[in-house]
Amino acid sequence: MTEILATVVRSVFIILGLFFITKLLGKKQLSKLSFFEYIVGITVGDIAGTLSMDAELSMRDGLTAFLIWGLVPLFISIISLKSKPFRDFVEGKPTTFIEKGKILEDNLRKEKFSADELLEQLRKKDIFRVADVEFASLDSNGELNIILKKAKQPLTAGDLFDDLPEAGVPHAVIMDGTIYHDALKNAGVSREWLNIELAKRQVKAEHVFFAQIDEQGQLNIDLYNDSLKMPEIKQDEHLLILMKKIHAELEWNSLTAKDPVLKMAYKEYSKRIDELITKAKPYFSLEE
């Protein structure tokens, strides 16, 4: 029983140690690891596993090894960040395989890459003619990066239009019925705006599973109950309702204001909106 307990305690401590070491080493994706980092990862995992299972091993020696394998790569990555020559030495430099459509055979040999392997890598990126490649290089993480010749590059919107608007980022403002104020702030809208948008669709935040403001500033809503149909909002009808609501608010403020100057200002603005409704209404497409 005590042996099992010892294994449990050792394992829990080692898991916590592993967690801190992975936090310290940063969040590089596995594919972005250099060969050295990859080996370090495997070795640290192996030390942790052995230390956790083998009760005969000294915990002190194991932890020392564990810390050394965790901290030395950390120092190496810190120095690598500060020194380019050191980084090149540790992580290696990219090797050019193709330049202006010509394969550099010496570099292929240096990296022990056969022509077949190179063609296979190109095919994976939908390239079947070496002549179409302007530049290809093998990065230190083993990934082949390719730039196609200008004439062979796919057409983008930027090639056709000069003044394209920024793509923008969608923001998830409601998740599981909870409104996220930070997301609202990042999207540049207020809580009041969200309330109005929800009211237009006749839904409450707690009925919404997921709501996102897209790049155009439109709110897209996914309700818990998918069988519920949200009312389709006609733009002109909505504008008319909005104008009437604004008119009513201004009118109310003119009635409740105590200061005569304020009273008059609210009255004047309410009159302007009323006139606007009368003039603009014939140009709205409204359902009778």
Place this chain on the structure above:
Amino acid sequence: MEENKQNLKLLQVMIQEMELALSEKAMTSSDDHAQHIFHQGMIAASDINGFLSKRRKELNRSFLL
């Protein structure tokens, strides 16, 4: 509902939305007269928005005093 900072803020949000909707209408409308009306509406919205901002600042100031 009396005039207060919260109500004025909400009214301002509605005004801003109306201004945006009117500018969209003005852009998509092919009728010159309609365009003129929508532009007038945008000017009115902008005036009211300015007035409400000033009013909110005044209310803030009176609250601090």
